[in-house]
Amino acid sequence: MNDIGPALDLFAAMGIFSPLALALFMLLAFVFQIKLPEKIIAFVVELSVFIALAGILGIVFLFLSNGVKKWGYEPFPTFHLESFHFDFQFYFDWLSLSFATLALLLCFVIAFFSQRYMHREPGYQRFFVLYSIFVSGIVIASLSGTIESLFVGWEMVGLSSALLVAFFHERVMPTRNGLHLWIVYRISDAALFLASYLLHHALGQGFFQAILEQGSEGLAHEVSSPVLIGAGVLIFLASACKSALFPFSGWLPRAMEGPTPTSAIFYGALSIHLGAFLLLRLNPIVQLSPILAWTVVFFGILTALVSGIIANAQTDIKSILAYATLTQVGIIIAEIGFGLDMLPLIHIIGHASLRTYQFLRAPSSFAYYKSLEESLGRTDLNKSVPKGRKVPAGPFSLAIYSFALNRGGMDSMLEKFITKPFIQMFKLADIFEKKWGSMLAGLDPSTTKNQEERS
Amino acid sequence: MNNFFLEASLLICLLGAVISSLTKSQEKIRFITIYSSFISALCAIAAYLLFKSLHQGFITLSEFTAPLPALASLLYFVVLLCTPRTKFIGTDKPFPSSLLLVSQALSLLICSSSSNSTLFILLALEPLIPLIDLLRRGERIRIFLIHWIPAWLIAMALAFASHLSDEATGILITILVVIRMGLFPGHAWLVYLTEKCSFTIALLFITPITPTLILLTNNQLLHNTHASLYLSWLAIASIFYFAGLTLVQRSLRNFFTYLCLALSAMVTLGVCSHEPLEITAAYSLRNSLWIALTGMAIIVRALEARHGGLSLFQNHGFYESTPMLGIAFLACGLGCVGFPGTSAFISFEMLADEIIPSSPFFGIVIVFSEALISISLLMVYFKLFCGRKIEWSNIFKVRLREMIALCIIIFLIFGLRFLPLSDISTTHHTLEKIASLHPH
Structure with missing residues (x-):
């Protein structure tokens, strides 16, 4: 191990710091309003992702050739102040290396695709700034060795995703959808933050290595189970929001407002699987309680069923793909709930690769279909267009169809029972504030209202 | 020398x-x-x-x-x-x-x-600046006086009266801090101030979260008299209430005011504690928020100078004409909510981490309110900078001076903790040193 130590350090630094350097470079250029040529941007992005990928593959090679199975990398000293410590550590094992390799490989492919897809787009540089933040975030999250470093990556992924959904910001809908995504992600962040606190409280630190080495049985013996189960519930909530499980699935079709490459990389391949990755990483905690494990299975299967039904009633290709993705993610979550580890990982890798391909082909699929038909000699394509399915007649079928068309009513349900009462409460408080302020200031409340309306 | x-x-x-x-x-x-x-x-x-x-x-x-x-x-x-x-x-x-x-x-x-008494005197003098500005502008000062006449009397009593019991001092400091900090229910005058006063004066008055220093120097007394407990409850109510109000604001200035009030209350909650780590976190957070809120205010003022009072009813689409302001708004917003990489990140983590063991309810409210604030910040960002493109003339473009100012602010948001004497460890050691020099 000592012989390969320096090489491992070098490769790890390549894998982690190359995307970070890219994000910093792109951000600085963006802040100082330096307009970089498209070719330079594409070259820098591809080079950086390639270096990171080479670094990760280098570690994989060293692991395989030397029989190493796990390794921790700590680039920065731990921030330590009395009882508070913030550990920014990375952990390399079969799970983190597989997910990071997948992430970087797909990011590399998407970077190649995007340089042409986004060609002459006014927000070309902005796209790659956000893209580089996403790449850094996903690398940090997948290689994180502590819950703190995972949290950093998790937040970076969340912010870049929300801003990329709202990429075409001259239209209102993408910004609304970006905000919707951000709201769900912030719930996820809050849950992860509280879970991180509980883990620290229960274990005295947030190292994944310690959790994995102890396993469910070791954890059950050593620490207070209710606290760890509480952490497990919060981790599941964070994963459910990130992976769009039922009832948080509403953001997924909305997220398709972003450019196609981001739909492919985020919602077809990586972001959507990040929740599953977190559950897989902290599976010993989930498996501590059979009730929690079965809850994970239940929500996984429910998500798969509901999204399978909804996918059948969608009318645009991106929404169909989004719900089809969700069906598979639901199954992956259920597999994790069953306590499996290798199968969900293989499922994630295969599924992410397939969906990336499908999402990237989605905009050109009709042109491809047309050229295929024409090459077969069918020139009048209207004749070969399917007539469309009949609307089901029975009351049960109609109910299912209506449920699918309304996308399970998840958004309206959350809005009716949570968002609306909450906002209404604060609107009333705001009215009270205005009246109270006007009364104290000796102003006529109607004058204040009129001024506001004019503004 | x-x-x-x-x-x-x-x-x-x-x-x-x-x-x-x-x-x-x-x-x-x-x-x-x-x-x-x-x-x-x-x-x-x-x-x-x-x-x-x-x-x-x-x-x-x-x-x-x-x-x-x-x-x-x-x-x-x-x-x-x-x-x-x-x-x-x-x-x-x-x-x-x-x-x-x-x-x-x-x-x-x-x-x-x-010195404690000097601080009380200066704290009493400070609001005279916005008061003079309000008078100069011919605005009503009733709401200001309703709040500040008792506050001035309290500040003078605290500065000069030497025979006050600890309980009386604790209660008086609590009232003074509630008014000056704008904790619920003593905040109405601050909302009025940002609306009617010169915004430059108002922003420089609100953003420094000055009463933190009073709370720091009187921490032990507040703790002994249970005043810190009352202040903590008022602060936690204020955090949630103001964070929620940021979501429903229709004018940009009011949004900014409630944002400041929510974050100031968060600092108050930390400084009221008796735990050294919590105080350190709150104090460091205060310095980071001071910078981020000043940056946010500069952007609000820059936008208002170009467009007049801004409503949050519709999207304005400022990004195309002033992308620099959009980027800076996001950076300052992230600085306000302690996003990874900003100087408030560790302080915020530490504050929540230290508050949860003593009161899980407070910790959950803080984390939840922080999520609410970050949601409202992105919502306002979208309202201001996204939407239909407006063809503006060159006079609306960001000037070099504004660019320099915003770059300084962004540098401080991301780099403050790298400056000597500004990092959390130094602050903590200094606080410990002060505590050991003045044993309670």
Whole structure:
């Protein structure tokens, strides 16, 4: 191990710091309003992702050739102040290396695709700034060795995703959808933050290595189970929001407002699987309680069923793909709930690769279909267009169809029972504030209202 | 050699205020104001850099207070630097240049003050600046006086009355802090102030979260008299209430005010604690928020200077014409919610981490409120910078001065913790040292 130590350090630094350097470079250029040529941007992005990928593959090679199975990398000293410590550590094992390799490989492919897809787009540089933040975030999250470093990556992924959904910001809908995504992600962040606190409280630190080495049985013996189960519930909530499980699935079709490459990389391949990755990483905690494990299975299967039904009633290709993705993610979550580890990982890798391909082909699929038909000699394509399915007649079928068309009513349900009462409460408080302020200031409340309306 | 830079910094501000009040040409007033503030900032920074190598002057700085005058004067300079020329020249309501310089001098004194009674006197003097501005602008001052007449009396009593019992002192400090900090229910005057006062004066009054220093110096007393408990409950109610109000605001200024109030309450909650780590976190968070909120206010002012009062009913689409303001708004917003990489990140993590064991309910409210604030920040960002493209003329483009000011703010948001004496460990050690020098 000592012989390969320096090489491992070098490769790890390549894998982690190359995307970070890219994000910093792109951000600085963006802040100082330096307009970089498209070719330079594409070259820098591809080079950086390639270096990171080479670094990760280098570690994989060293692991395989030397029989190493796990390794921790700590680039920065731990921030330590009395009882508070913030550990920014990375952990390399079969799970983190597989997910990071997948992430970087797909990011590399998407970077190649995007340089042409986004060609002459006014927000070309902005796209790659956000893209580089996403790449850094996903690398940090997948290689994180502590819950703190995972949290950093998790937040970076969340912010870049929300801003990329709202990429075409001259239209209102993408910004609304970006905000919707951000709201769900912030719930996820809050849950992860509280879970991180509980883990620290229960274990005295947030190292994944310690959790994995102890396993469910070791954890059950050593620490207070209710606290760890509480952490497990919060981790599941964070994963459910990130992976769009039922009832948080509403953001997924909305997220398709972003450019196609981001739909492919985020919602077809990586972001959507990040929740599953977190559950897989902290599976010993989930498996501590059979009730929690079965809850994970239940929500996984429910998500798969509901999204399978909804996918059948969608009318645009991106929404169909989004719900089809969700069906598979639901199954992956259920597999994790069953306590499996290798199968969900293989499922994630295969599924992410397939969906990336499908999402990237989605905009050109009709042109491809047309050229295929024409090459077969069918020139009048209207004749070969399917007539469309009949609307089901029975009351049960109609109910299912209506449920699918309304996308399970998840958004309206959350809005009716949570968002609306909450906002209404604060609107009333705001009215009270205005009246109270006007009364104290000796102003006529109607004058204040009129001024506001004019503004 | 003695370190007289802080005294020089103070004198330059006062001298600039006198000269600018005697000058008639508005162009000259602008020149005098900006350069006085700049030289004063340079002197304060020199005082900070030479703090350890030179002997103290008349105003003694401690390790704890050393970075504050430099930060205060730098932020004053940044705010003045990017004040649009049209604010100084050619308006019916002349820009309060001399008031701002006096305010800068007062701020320098507050930041370097370590005596309790001096702090109370300065805290009582500070609101006179916005009051004078309100009078100058012909606005009503009833709401201001309703809150501040009792507050002034309390501040004077705390500064001069020597026979007050600990319980009475604790209650009086609580009332004073509720009013000055704008905790619920003593906040209505601050909302009025940001609406009616010159926004530059208002932003420089609200963003420093000054009463933190009072709470720090009286921490033990507040703890002994249970006043800190009342303050904590008021602070937690304020955090949630104001964070929720940021979601439903229809005017940009009101949004900014409630954002400031929510974050100030968060700092208050931390400083009220008796745990050294929590106090350290809250104090570091206060410094980070001071910068981020000042940056946010500069952007609000820059947008209002171009467009007038902004409603949050519709999308404005400012990004295409002023992308720099959009980027800076996001950076300041992230600085306010302690996003990874910003200087508030560790402070916020530490604060929540330390609060949860003593009160899980408080911890959950803080984390939830922080999520609400970050949601409202992105919502406002989308409202301001996204939407239909507006073809604006070049006069609306971001000026070089604004660009420099925003770059300084962004640098401080992301790099403050790298500056010596500003990082959390140093703050913690200094607080510990102070505690050991003044055993309770």
